[in-house]
Amino acid sequence: MHKPRYLDEVAELLGDIDAFSGRGASGRRPFQPAHVEPRWPRDRAADVLHIRLEVELDFDRRRIAGTATHRVAAILDDLDRLEFDAAEMEIGAVRAGGEPATFEVREGKLHIGLPRALKSGEEIEVAIDYCAVPRRGLYFVGPDEAYPNKPVEAWTQGEDEDSRYWFPCYDYPNDRATSEVIATVPERFTAISNGALVSSTHNRNAATRTFHWRHDVPHSTYLITLAAGEFVAIEDRAGDVPVHYYVHPGREDDARRAFGNTPRMIRFFERIIGVPYPYAKYAQVAVSDFIFGGMENTSATTQTADTLHDARAHLDFKSDPLVAHELAHQWWGDLLTCRDWSHAWLNEGFATYFEALWCEEDLGADEFAWNLRQDREAYLAEDSREYRRPIVCNRYRAPIELFDRHLYEKGSLVLHMLRREVGDALFFKSLNLYCNRHRGGNVVTSDLERAFEDATGRNLEWFFDQWVYKEGHPDIEVSSSFDDKRKLSSITVKQTHNTSPATPLFRFTATIALMDSEGREIRHRVEVREAEHVFNFPCEKAPKAVRFDPGFDILKTLKHKRGREALEMELKHAPEAIGRGAAARELGREGSPQAVAALRQALLNDSFWGVQADAATALGEIRTEAALDALIEGLRLGHPKARRAVARALGHFRGNPRAASALSSLLSRGDESYFVEAEAALALGRTRDPEAARMLPEVMARESHLDVIRAHALAGMAEMHDERAVSVAREWTVYGKPPRARVAAVGALAKLARHRESWRDEIVDYLLPFADDKEFLVRMRLPGAFEEIGDPRALEPLHRLADRDLDGRVQRRARTAIAAINEGRNRTEQEKRMREDLDKLRDENKRLQQRIEKLEALAIKE
Numbered sequence: 001m002h003k004p005r006y007l008d009e010v011a012e013l014l015g016d017i018d019a020f021s022g023r024g025a026s027g028r029r030p031f032q033p034a035h036v037e038p039r040w041p042r043d044r045a046a047d048v049l050h051i052r053l054e055v056e057l058d059f060d061r062r063r064i065a066g067t068a069t070h071r072v073a074a075i076l077d078d079l080d081r082l083e084f085d086a087a088e089m090e091i092g093a094v095r096a097g098g099e100p101a102t103f104e105v106r107e108g109k110l111h112i113g114l115p116r117a118l119k120s121g122e123e124i125e126v127a128i129d130y131c132a133v134p135r136r137g138l139y140f141v142g143p144d145e146a147y148p149n150k151p152v153e154a155w156t157q158g159e160d161e162d163s164r165y166w167f168p169c170y171d172y173p174n175d176r177a178t179s180e181v182i183a184t185v186p187e188r189f190t191a192i193s194n195g196a197l198v199s200s201t202h203n204r205n206a207a208t209r210t211f212h213w214r215h216d217v218p219h220s221t222y223l224i225t226l227a228a229g230e231f232v233a234i235e236d237r238a239g240d241v242p243v244h245y246y247v248h249p250g251r252e253d254d255a256r257r258a259f260g261n262t263p264r265m266i267r268f269f270e271r272i273i274g275v276p277y278p279y280a281k282y283a284q285v286a287v288s289d290f291i292f293g294g295m296e297n298t299s300a301t302t303q304t305a306d307t308l309h310d311a312r313a314h315l316d317f318k319s320d321p322l323v324a325h326e327l328a329h330q331w332w333g334d335l336l337t338c339r340d341w342s343h344a345w346l347n348e349g350f351a352t353y354f355e356a357l358w359c360e361e362d363l364g365a366d367e368f369a370w371n372l373r374q375d376r377e378a379y380l381a382e383d384s385r386e387y388r389r390p391i392v393c394n395r396y397r398a399p400i401e402l403f404d405r406h407l408y409e410k411g412s413l414v415l416h417m418l419r420r421e422v423g424d425a426l427f428f429k430s431l432n433l434y435c436n437r438h439r440g441g442n443v444v445t446s447d448l449e450r451a452f453e454d455a456t457g458r459n460l461e462w463f464f465d466q467w468v469y470k471e472g473h474p475d476i477e478v479s480s481s482f483d484d485k486r487k488l489s490s491i492t493v494k495q496t497h498n499t500s501p502a503t504p505l506f507r508f509t510a511t512i513a514l515m516d517s518e519g520r521e522i523r524h525r526v527e528v529r530e531a532e533h534v535f536n537f538p539c540e541k542a543p544k545a546v547r548f549d550p551g552f553d554i555l556k557t558l559k560h561k562r563g564r565e566a567l568e569m570e571l572k573h574a575p576e577a578i579g580r581g582a583a584a585r586e587l588g589r590e591g592s593p594q595a596v597a598a599l600r601q602a603l604l605n606d607s608f609w610g611v612q613a614d615a616a617t618a619l620g621e622i623r624t625e626a627a628l629d630a631l632i633e634g635l636r637l638g639h640p641k642a643r644r645a646v647a648r649a650l651g652h653f654r655g656n657p658r659a660a661s662a663l664s665s666l667l668s669r670g671d672e673s674y675f676v677e678a679e680a681a682l683a684l685g686r687t688r689d690p691e692a693a694r695m696l697p698e699v700m701a702r703e704s705h706l707d708v709i710r711a712h713a714l715a716g717m718a719e720m721h722d723e724r725a726v727s728v729a730r731e732w733t734v735y736g737k738p739p740r741a742r743v744a745a746v747g748a749l750a751k752l753a754r755h756r757e758s759w760r761d762e763i764v765d766y767l768l769p770f771a772d773d774k775e776f777l778v779r780m781r782l783p784g785a786f787e788e789i790g791d792p793r794a795l796e797p798l799h800r801l802a803d804r805d806l807d808g809r810v811q812r813r814a815r816t817a818i819a820a821i822n823e824g825r826n827r828t829e830q831e832k833r834m835r836e837d838l839d840k841l842r843d844e845n846k847r848l849q850q851r852i853e854k855l856e857a858l859a860i861k862e
């Protein structure tokens with residue numbers, strides 16, 4: 001599964017760590033309360049060999065009906081009962097080996113009594129007639145009064161354990177079966193499923209069409225898919241592999257733009273993994289209202305239709321990360337599947353790292369490093385603001401809770417460190433061994449570890465222990481000095497984090513780069529494993545700059561104080577853009593005229609947009625008139641992502657009419673990039689200039705990819721703290737408005753409520769009913785909004801979301817918001833008590849004072 005990166009980008013723009021949750025910097029909580037017990041992989045009595053689903057979709061009644069036939073083999077002797085997961089469905093009849101079988105449905109399980117007991121290895125076919133009106137697992141999408149143009153579709157989402165809502169099955173990843181889906185849908189629809197299309201039959205009398213798909217490579221139940229709608233197929237190829245993109249008519253160009261790199265990616269992944277793409281075809285179906293970015297159903301990925309975009313968005317928005325992620329899962333997740341969710345980083349960490357690898361292949365080393373920087377920042381934010389946990393972790397309430405920044409981003413960074421540790425050749429050799437050894441099977445982390453040990457000859461237990469089974473990362477402090485007499489450069493490296501049984505001292509190999517006055521570098525490899533090391537390197541002259549881990553390969557935080565000259569040298573000469581960007585960000589804290597000049601130089605002339613963007617951010621922090629001049633010049637930069645950062649930085653100049661006028665003229669003339677206009681709208685609001693009040697309502701009318709401009713204009717209006725913003729935001733929360741604008745409007749209302757006490761009651765009252773909103777995105781955003789406002793009246797709807805929402809992510813966010821509001825309430829009550837105590841003490845004090853004065857007066861008299 002994938003959370004698309006644009007959400008992170010948008011989140012970054014809105015100053016949030018997570019656009020959905022809007023979680024603030026409220027500090028780290030435990031990942032799970034103490035009472036949550038470990039979960040172990042499930043036991044199996046039988047091995048499911050083949051699953052055949054013959055189903056009909058009724059779009060009017062949003063119902064599925066049909067027969068699920070399982071061929072199973074007994075694992076143990078004397079097997080006379082079978083148990084399947086079957087949630088919220090009606091079971092009509094069960095046949096085992098062709099004979100009627102007894103059955104009973106209890107608490108989401110279908111218990112079947114077999115006509116006779118099986119011996120170990122003996123097979124039987126079990127057919128289950130069923131029907132369901134699913135609330136999850138299978139989603140029917142269609143128009144209503146508020147959204148009359150929404151297309152009619154149905155799509156499934158099995159991961160993590162939701163397949164049981166649309167067919168009875170053994171719903172856990174530690175079993176694999178071949179599968180067959182025979183789906184009957186209205187005649188104008190196409191139904192897409194796993195594997196090869198066996199047949200497609202037009203049933204004229206019934207006005208339906210039956211699609212028969214068969215998948216011959218065993219896979220886990222959560223990967224079985226069915227998507228149906230009025231789709232057109234765009235046909236492509238990667239060598240012998242047919243590649244299909246399914247979209248609604250009229251979106252063909254958008255589909256090519258979004259998915260067109262798929263064949264190149266297939267060939268690239270085949271080459272680096274050394275294992276050919278293993279299935280009959282590769283399809284991607286773009287569906288509406290999808291609840292994830294993408295889902296890697298075997299050979300038939302489901303993608304959010306949000307990833308389809310027009311040519312203007314394509315300037316600085318790409319679907320490649322999403323496409324690469326789901327494609328990588330076809331090997332990592334589908335061909336090899338985590339045995340249980342606690343090892344799901346073997347799916348998600350891999351897919352996330354392969355997104356980055358595609359980026360490296362397609363766009364080069366600097367973009368690759370930027371990609372990993374986003375991973376690092378996402379993980380570090382979760383670690384510092386939310387919780388810390390080991391990557392492999394079996395204490396959770398719902399599996400979806402594990403699908404977080406530790407699983408994806410930290411998992412990806414761990415693979416990157418493993419690659420740097422053993423080198424490229426051995427890394428890919430090990431992956432090849434791991435893939436070939438376990439293809440078609442279930443894996444745990446020790447399988448990966450063993451493959452690496454066998455392929456490299458190295459013992460890597462220490463590596464997996466510290467990065468995967470333990471938690472956290474090193475906090476590193478670096479300082480350097482030069483001994484002129486001995487001609488020695490000394491670099492001190494300390495691990496300053498608190499160590500504990502959960503977070504050890506870390507062991508890793510890193511590079512130290514010493515830069516001379518010409519900007520040339522000499523690099524040394526060092527091994528760090530102690531709390532403190534001093535590394536000495538002979539040097540004729542004092543290095544002009546010392547850089548620790550210049551490629552940013554090690555997952556860590558780094559404190560390394562150096563002077564302006566060193567930073568300027570790095571900004572100018574570091575060969576990796578990631579290092580120049582880091583120097584730019586540090587210079588932003590320095591703020592001298594020389595720093596501004598160096599940053600201006602980088603902003604206007606660096607060859608990589610990311611460094612230009614970092615220079616812009618730094619100038620925005622310095623906030624002098626000279627910094628402003630440089631940023632205004634920067635609005636002319638060629639790369640839209642650099643211009644985005646410039647526009648964002650201009651928002652730091654609160655009350656500065658020149659900044660506001662630069663942003664307002666950008667908005668008047670328009671930018672070729674949606675995202676630059678969006679940034680400018682938010683930044684203009686942040687300046688709180690009267691110009692914003694004039695301009696932003698006009699900007700609200702602009703259509704853009706994912707409503708990014710409107711969302712940012714709404715956030716900008718909230719920043720102005722203008723009363724009109726409350727009514728505008730309310731207007732855009734209404735069901736019927738575009739979903740992403742609604743989400744942004746909820747966020748804007750939260751900000752406004754927090755800003756002014758007198759608006760708070762009204763806004764909280766207004767937001768309470770949104771806990772029952774039909775739109776999943778809105779329910780996802782709501783707990784964060786309530787948390788931000790901190791009003792205890794939100795507790796009741798939050799409890800409802802925590803207990804009853806169908807989505808585990810909404811539940812978790814609601815629980816987090818409840819905890820935060822309660823903490824806030826306790827704090828308020830504590831403060832109130834303290835204030836009361838203080839008042840009492842003051843009164844007491846006053847009385848004592850009066851008595852003293854009286855007594856003193858008496859004493860004087862006497």
Ligand SMILES: [Zn+2]
Nearest residue numbers: 001002348351
């Ligand atoms: Zn994924």
